[in-house]
Amino acid sequence: MPLQALPFGLAPVQTIAMPIVVLLAFVPYWIRARTLAADGRPVPTWRIVCFACGLLVLEVALSAPVDTLSDQLLLAHMAEHLLIGDIAALLLVLGLTGPMMAPLLRNPIISRLRVLSHPVVAIVVWGVNFYVWHLPVLYQAALRHDALHALEHATFLAFGIAVWMALLGPLPKPSWFSNAARLVFIVAMRLIGTVLANIMIFGGTVFYPYYVPGDGQWHISPLADQVAAGGLMMVEESLLTIGLFCWLFLRVARQNDQRQELLDYATQHGIELDERRAQRAVASGRSDELWTRLRERAGAGTPAQHHPVS
Amino acid sequence: MRHPPNPIRSEASAFEFLFWALGAIAVFVIVVAVIEALA
Numbered sequence: 001m002p003l004q005a006l007p008f009g010l011a012p013v014q015t016i017a018m019p020i021v022v023l024l025a026f027v028p029y030w031i032r033a034r035t036l037a038a039d040g041r042p043v044p045t046w047r048i049v050c051f052a053c054g055l056l057v058l059e060v061a062l063s064a065p066v067d068t069l070s071d072q073l074l075l076a077h078m079a080e081h082l083l084i085g086d087i088a089a090l091l092l093v094l095g096l097t098g099p100m101m102a103p104l105l106r107n108p109i110i111s112r113l114r115v116l117s118h119p120v121v122a123i124v125v126w127g128v129n130f131y132v133w134h135l136p137v138l139y140q141a142a143l144r145h146d147a148l149h150a151l152e153h154a155t156f157l158a159f160g161i162a163v164w165m166a167l168l169g170p171l172p173k174p175s176w177f178s179n180a181a182r183l184v185f186i187v188a189m190r191l192i193g194t195v196l197a198n199i200m201i202f203g204g205t206v207f208y209p210y211y212v213p214g215d216g217q218w219h220i221s222p223l224a225d226q227v228a229a230g231g232l233m234m235v236e237e238s239l240l241t242i243g244l245f246c247w248l249f250l251r252v253a254r255q256n257d258q259r260q261e262l263l264d265y266a267t268q269h270g271i272e273l274d275e276r277r278a279q280r281a282v283a284s285g286r287s288d289e290l291w292t293r294l295r296e297r298a299g300a301g302t303p304a305q306h307h308p309v310s
Numbered sequence: 311m312r313h314p315p316n317p318i319r320s321e322a323s324a325f326e327f328l329f330w331a332l333g334a335i336a337v338f339v340i341v342v343a344v345i346e347a348l349a
Contacts, residue, residue: 118324125331132335137343148342174321 022059026052032100041099051095057088062153071143072214074222078229082236084153085130089160090168090240098170116159119177119185122166126159127192134196140210163189167244178283179252186244193237200230258282262290269298 029051033043060066061083070077104110115121133139133152142152165171167185177185200207206222215222259278266273271294281290 115324115327118321118327121324121328121331124328125335128332128335132339135339137346138339141342141346 018062019059022055022062026055029095029100032103036099043097043100047095047097049095050091054088054091054095057083057091058157061088072211073218073220074208074211074215074225075228075232077143078232081153081156082233085156085160086236086240089157090164093161093164093169096165096170101170114171116162117165117169117171118174119166119181122159122162123185123188123192126163126189129155129159130192131196134207136207139208143208143210168247172284179248179255182248186241186248190237190241193233197230197234197237201227201234255279255282258287262287262294265291265294265298269294271297 029048033048036043061080066076066080066083070080105114116125133142133155138148138152142148166173166177167182203226204223206212206226208226209222211225212222215225218225220228259275259282262278262282263273263275265271266278273294278287278290281287
């Protein structure tokens with residue numbers, strides 16, 4: 001189908017209102033970033049860029065052309081879902097810091113939602129939500145009913161944010177969520193996605209007959225459309241997983257360096273510092289506080305006491 | 311100043327939330343499936 005024939009004019013609300021709503025979400029973020037900068041706690045520029053890019057990706061995914069295509073091709077719908085649930089959610093989470101979220105967390109209702117960023121809760125709910133929406137009955141019901149479709153996208157975004165918050169977000173993590181546990185978390189995410197992608201690729205059955213007319217318009221068989229959609233999910237998740245492995249490797253290397261620097265400094269100045277304490281401070285991102293204490297003790301010439309850091 | 315309890319540190323509340331979330335999803339799936347079957 002030529003692009004000129006796409007019925008963008010049939011969706012004026014989506015064409016005009018959605019971009020405004022999505023982009024307006026940047027306003028409170030920007031105001032808070034300015035406030036923090038004035039307060040001497042600036043949000044790193046790369047995080048601001050990530051948040052803006054997350055909104056832009058969301059904007060593209062929810063735009064009329066993509067939405068129209070996603071009603072015709074499973075491949076396009078898969079791309080839309082990956083943009084919303086994986087890429088946009090990831091970028092939005094990368095844009096968040098603790099001080100940025102502080103006003104939100106003071107709201108008791110939003111504060112209760114922090115439980116969603118618990119690693120076990122996040123990955124289980126994310127995985128279940130992922131599979132449930134891909135059940136043929138729900139997937140096709142969402143295509144027929146706009147409200148259900150909006151709910152589908154909202155849950156992909158919300159639980160996507162939850163799963164990225166659990167792994168990369170600024171909120172405190174359970175003490176058992178070490179780097180090894182993060183590795184397991186990443187592998188589990190990969191497996192959850194891979195199994196569904198393989199079912200779509202090798203299933204040999206058309207799961208969503210809703211797309212038969214649309215596939216006919218684009219001169220592609222429904223099964224080929226489904227295989228392409230599964231393949232797209234596999235490729236996108238593979239790239240994400242490689243990126244996450246790199247991030248985790250660099251994180252472990254950086255933490256080892258920071259811990260060693262703390263231990264070396266303590267040894268040089270005759271201060272007693274437990275290795276686990278140094279590791280705990282580094283892992284929780286509070287090595288600066290431990291450095292301050294060590295320097296104070298070194299200056300005072302007294303041995304360090306074992307205060308819990310986190 | 312006394313800080314409010316941190317929900318993330320309470321594993322019990324997390325798993326309680328998980329239980330209710332999965333229950334809600336199950337009910338939602340059943341309701342939609344029944345409505346679609348009757349339609």
